[in-house]
Amino acid sequence: MKNRVEELRKGKGLKQEDFAWAIRVSRQTVSSIETGRYSPSLELAFTISDFFGLTIEEIFIWERKDTP
Secondary structure (H helix, E strand, O other): OEEOHHHHHHHOOOOHHHHHHHHOOOHHHHHHHHHOOOOOOHHHHHHHHHHHOOOHHHHEEOOOOOOO
């Protein structure tokens, strides 16, 4: 799943540490979300969307895989 977390965080002038503190996760979690190595729980996705004032769909981009 792709996301715009890094773009949005940097747009607010926040370091990973500051953003992590604001949403109550570790900096490593923020890094993993931004690089796509970790998909946040639904609760965390809502927390992130509330922080930025955007919908989950505006932040997280689900790419369907075609199944034969």
